[in-house]
Amino acid sequence: MDIDGSMGEGGGQILRTALALALITGTPIRVEKIRAGRRKPGLMRQHLVAVRAAAAIGAAKVSGDEVGSTALSFAPTDIIGGTHHFKIGSAGSTTLVLQTVLPALLRAREPSTLIVEGGTHNPLAPTFDFLERSFLPVLRRMGARVELALEVHGFHPAGGGRIVATVEPSTLVPLDLMQRGAVVSRGATAVISALPGDVAERELARVRERLGFAADECHIRGVKAPNGPGNVLSIAVESAHVTELVTAFGERGVRAEAVADRACDEVERYLKMEGVPVGEHLADQLLLPLALAGGGRFRALDASSHARTQVDLIPRFLDRIAIEVSGEGPAHFEVFARNP
Numbered sequence: 001m002d003i004d005g006s007m008g009e010g011g012g013q014i015l016r017t018a019l020a021l022a023l024i025t026g027t028p029i030r031v032e033k034i035r036a037g038r039r040k041p042g043l044m045r046q047h048l049v050a051v052r053a054a055a056a057i058g059a060a061k062v063s064g065d066e067v068g069s070t071a072l073s074f075a076p077t078d079i080i081g082g083t084h085h086f087k088i089g090s091a092g093s094t095t096l097v098l099q100t101v102l103p104a105l106l107r108a109r110e111p112s113t114l115i116v117e118g119g120t121h122n123p124l125a126p127t128f129d130f131l132e133r134s135f136l137p138v139l140r141r142m143g144a145r146v147e148l149a150l151e152v153h154g155f156h157p158a159g160g161g162r163i164v165a166t167v168e169p170s171t172l173v174p175l176d177l178m179q180r181g182a183v184v185s186r187g188a189t190a191v192i193s194a195l196p197g198d199v200a201e202r203e204l205a206r207v208r209e210r211l212g213f214a215a216d217e218c219h220i221r222g223v224k225a226p227n228g229p230g231n232v233l234s235i236a237v238e239s240a241h242v243t244e245l246v247t248a249f250g251e252r253g254v255r256a257e258a259v260a261d262r263a264c265d266e267v268e269r270y271l272k273m274e275g276v277p278v279g280e281h282l283a284d285q286l287l288l289p290l291a292l293a294g295g296g297r298f299r300a301l302d303a304s305s306h307a308r309t310q311v312d313l314i315p316r317f318l319d320r321i322a323i324e325v326s327g328e329g330p331a332h333f334e335v336f337a338r339n340p
Contacts, residue, residue, distance in 0.1 A: 001022075001027055001028070001029050001030070001316065001317070002029075002030050002032065003018045003029055003030065003031040003032070003313075004032060004033055005031050005032060005033040005034040005035060005036055005070070006033040006036035006037060007309065007312065007313070008305055008306075008308060008309030008312060008313075009037060009304075009305040009306050009309050010035065010036050010037020010038065011035055011037055011038055011306075012035055012038075012044075012046075012047050012050075012096070013284070013306055013309060013310070014031070014309060014313065015031055015034055015035070015043075015047060015050070015051075015072070016047075016050055016096060016099065016100040017288060017309075017310060017313055017314070018031055018313065018317075019050065019051065019054040019074060019100050019101075020054075020099075020100055020101070020102075020103045020104060020288065021288075021313075021314065021317035021318070022054075022058070022060075022074055022076055022317070023054055023057065023058045023060075023076050023079060023101070023103070023104035024079075024103055024104055024107060024292065024317075025317050025318070026076055026077075027076075027317060028073070028074065028075035028076070029073070029074050029075075030071070030072070030073045030074075031071065031072045031074070032070070032071050033070060033071075034047075034069065034070045034071065034072060035047070035070075036070070041070055042067070042068040042069055042070045043065070043066065043067055043068060043069045043070075043072070044067065044092065045067060045088055045089060045090045045092045046088050046090070046092025046093050046096060046097065046118065046119075047092075048065060048066070048067055049086050049087075049088045049089075049092065049097050049116075049118070050096060050097045050100040050101075051065050051072065051074070052065060052086065053084065053086050053097050053100060053101050053114075053116075054074070054076070054100055054101055054104075055074070055076075056080070056084055056086075057079060057080055057084060057101050057104055057105065057108075058074075058076030058077065058078065058079060058080070058104065059076065059077045059078040059080055060074055060075055060076040060077065061073075061074075061075045061077075062074050062075075079104050079105070079107055079108045079109070080108065081105060081108030081109060081110035081111060081112040081167075081169075082110060082112060082113075083112070083113045083114075083115070084101075084112065084113070084114050084115070085114075085115040085116075086114075086115070086116050086117070087116075087117045087118070088116070088117060088118030088119070088159065089118070089159075090118060090119070090157075090159050091118060091119035091122060091154060091155070091156045091157045091158060091159035091160075092118045092119055092122075092159070093118065093119050093122045093125035093126075094116040094117065094118045094119060094120055094128075094154065094161060094162075094163045095120070095122075095125055095126045095127065095128060095130075095131055095163070096125050096126070097116050097118070098114060098116055098131070098148075098163065098165055099126070099131075099285070101114065102114075102146070102165070102167065103288060103289070103292060105167040106144055106146075106167060106169065106170045106172070106292075107169065108167075108169055109169065110169070111166065111167065111168050111169065112165075112166070112167040113164065113165070113166050113167075114164070114165040114166075114167065115162065115163075115164050116162070116163055116165075117154075117159075117160070117161065117162045118154055118159050118160075118161060119154045119155070119156055119159045119161055120150060120152075120153055120154040120155075120161035120162075120163055121153065121154065121155055121156070121161075121191070121230065121232045121247075121249070122156050123156060123249050126281060126285070127232065127234070127247050128148070128150045128161075128163055129189075129232075129234050129245060129247070130234075130245050130247065130281065131148060132148055132150075133236060133238075133243050133245050134242070134243050134244060134245045134279075134282055135282060135285055136148060137242075137243065138175065138177070138242065138282070138286065139172075139289055141175060142172045142173055142174075142175050142289055142290075142293055142296075143170050143171055143172050143173045143293075144167075144170045144172060144289075145167070145168035145169075145170045146165060146166070146167050146168075146170075147165070147166045148163065148164070148165050149163065149164045149165075150162075150163055151163065151164060153191070153193065153223045153230065154227065155193065155227070155228055155229065155230025155231075155232070156230070156249070157228070158227040158228025158229075158230075159227060159228075160227030160228070161227075172289055172292050172293035173293055174290065174293045174294060174295040174296040174335075175286075175289075175290060175293065175296040175297075175298070176296060176297055176298075177241060177242060177277050177278060177286075177296075177297070177298040177299070178277070178297065178298065178299050179241060179275055179277060179299075180239040180240070180241060180242060180274075180275050180276065180277040181239045181240025181241040181242075181277075182239060182240050183237060183238070183239050184238045184239060184240060185236075185238045186211075186213065186217060186235075186236060186237050186238065187213075187217045187218070187219065187235075187236050188204055188207045188211075188213055188217065188218045188219070188233065188234070188235045188236075188263075189218075189219045189220075189221055189233070189234050189236075190203045190204050190218075190219070190220050190221070190231070190232075190233050191221045191223055191230070191231065191232045191233075191234070192220065192221070192222055192223070192230070192231050192250075193222070193223040193224065193228075193229055193230045193231070194228065194229035194230070195229050195230075195231055195250070197220070197222075198256075199231055199250060199256045200220045200231070200233075200256075201220070202255075202256035202257060202260075203231075203233045203250075203256045203257070203259055203260040204218040204219075204220065204233075204260075206256070206257045206260035206261065206264065207233075207235065207260055207263070207264060210260070210261070210264040210268070211235070211264055211267060211268070230250070231249065231250025231259070232247060232248075232249055232250070233247065233248045233249075233250070233259055233260060233263050234246070234247050234263075235247075235263050235264070235266075235267050237267065237270065237271065239277065241277055242277040242278065242282075244267075244270050244277075244279045244282070246263050246266040246267050246270070246279075247263065248260065248262040248263035266279075269301070270301065273301055273329070273330060275299075276299050276300065276301055276330045277298065277299060277300075278298045278299060278300040278301070279300070279301055280300065280301055280302060280304050280307075282300075283298070283300035283301075283302075283303070283304065283307045283331075283333065284304060284306040284307050284310060286298060286333075287307065287310040287311065287314060287323065287333065287335065288310065288314060290333075290335040291314045291315075291318050291321045291323070291335050292318075293335075294321070294337055295335050295336050295337060296334075296335050297332070297333060297334040297335065298332075298333050299330050299331070299332055299333075300330060300331050300333060301329060301330060301331075302328060302329045302330070302331050303325050303327075303328065303331035303333070307325075307331075307333070308325070310323075311323045311325055311333075319338075320337055320338050321335060321336070321337060321338065322335070322336055322337075322338050323335050324336075
């Protein structure tokens, strides 16, 4: 199957989703124009590790797997469980590597342990905390038996983090996630490493001012990370049926209050969309599991370019599956089996 890597959002998600679906269906693929929509097209280190992880787990024949490559051929032959260990060698996202191969590992014949070293808290990628608190609980409701552990934090740009996932063979079942339910709890955590402590204090003070959080809903977590400084602010809203987790990253030259404002803006938008359970980033990640389960539906804040790319790509591999999207804000996603 030929895949145009410039379609839709034109980034790494097209490659990762295509690799995941190729593994699951046993379909050989050729991806052209990889990351054509990005400032630096082609494979970067984290994409290359995702390719090689997929190749190891799929006993695949691969060509074009080198940094900077804009074309790749990938032909899987099997799904191999057991223990796999991959090092990105930079602050590239460990979680994106995990998400590339997790769907296939759920279908392996034996349990798997996946160890990935690199960045665990990266801008433009789901953080470890997002997977642990938002994505995996929903996936477990669908029948997945997955556990995830953070052994070492890895901040951008130094990296050096380490996550470990244990995956049991699992069969996914459809999910209906149309309502958020009542808010059960909420909290904000400022993670800080090798930076002045008042950075975290100022971020949380802003959260209390903007969102009305109480002092006991705000926490500072200090991390001893010899690989470099880091600051991550996470705000969680746990409802009866889903947890939304919003993240903002500290940056050199950006005031702590401005970092907190970015996160607060997202949380306020989520809370104003009363009853809508799924945030933008979780929506991107739910479509493939629902397709593998054979159906399901959810309401999301909107239909992002990433989500619409998934809508276009998934049915090319799973021709018995259709995905329909209606509305803009909120957006209604429905995955269902086509009539024979």
